[in-house]
Amino acid sequence: MLRLAVLASGRGSNLGALLAAIKDGRLNSQVVGVFSDRASAPALEMARQNGIPALSLDPAAYSRRRDFDEALFNEVAAVQPDLIVCAGYMRLISERAVRRCLGKMINIHPSLLPKYPGLHTHARALAAGDAESGASVHLVIPELDAGAVLAQARVPIQAGDDPAALAARILEREHPLLVACIAAIEAGDLELSEAPRWRGQMLDAPLRLNARGDLEKH
Ligand code: GRF
Numbered sequence: 001m002l003r004l005a006v007l008a009s010g011r012g013s014n015l016g017a018l019l020a021a022i023k024d025g026r027l028n029s030q031v032v033g034v035f036s037d038r039a040s041a042p043a044l045e046m047a048r049q050n051g052i053p054a055l056s057l058d059p060a061a062y063s064r065r066r067d068f069d070e071a072l073f074n075e076v077a078a079v080q081p082d083l084i085v086c087a088g089y090m091r092l093i094s095e096r097a098v099r100r101c102l103g104k105m106i107n108i109h110p111s112l113l114p115k116y117p118g119l120h121t122h123a124r125a126l127a128a129g130d131a132e133s134g135a136s137v138h139l140v141i142p143e144l145d146a147g148a149v150l151a152q153a154r155v156p157i158q159a160g161d162d163p164a165a166l167a168a169r170i171l172e173r174e175h176p177l178l179v180a181c182i183a184a185i186e187a188g189d190l191e192l193s194e195a196p197r198w199r200g201q202m203l204d205a206p207l208r209l210n211a212r213g214d215l216e217k218h
Helices: 013-023 042-049 065-078 095-100 121-127 163-187
Strands: 003-007 030-036 054-056 083-086 105-109 132-139 149-156 207-209
Touching: 003 013, 013 030, 013 042, 013 163, 030 042, 030 065, 042 054, 065 095, 083 163, 105 163, 121 132, 121 163, 132 163, 149 163, 163 207
Parallel strands: 003 030, 003 083, 030 054, 083 105, 149 207
Antiparallel strands: 105 132, 132 149
């Protein structure tokens, strides 16, 4: 059983997907804490309703980013997570805090990385005229959205899509993607390190989420 700490700034639908998968036995993990930079994040309320400790710290109360991160990540460390999941955590994390968690912190990002790191991914994919987009789960390293990509889910871009329509289509696949990644880590199929491994072999390209919701080598 993995002890998961989840970082979220907003809605928390990815957190909801993890909790649903734990409830119905698709995941054998436990969410041991939810952490936020926004006191009003619905993800915190969702955690509390599920009896999970939920904490937010206010970045404005700290003069330096790294002091905020140190305080937040001290709280994260206190719940002794095996894996830290950034699920819609919208703040840049300073290098020192990331280094404390190297190899055990993952993020879900709504683009096919290395395309479109950062914000406004859906609008950027549409503006570029891409035929498809998707979501990536990657290791967190100090450079934004640049860590090894573990797995991706791809979705078509359809004529008439606007950023909201594309975001909704991707979000539907984000949830099974995140669950599948954590299930694979639980099972030992996916081993995290600077050079992640899949079933004992170096992972040289992102795994793909198939229609059944399983990860496969591409
Ligand atoms: C998701 O699109 C995720 O990829 C991005 O932020 C959004 C969070 O959604 N990083 P939710 O809060 O999990 O509903």
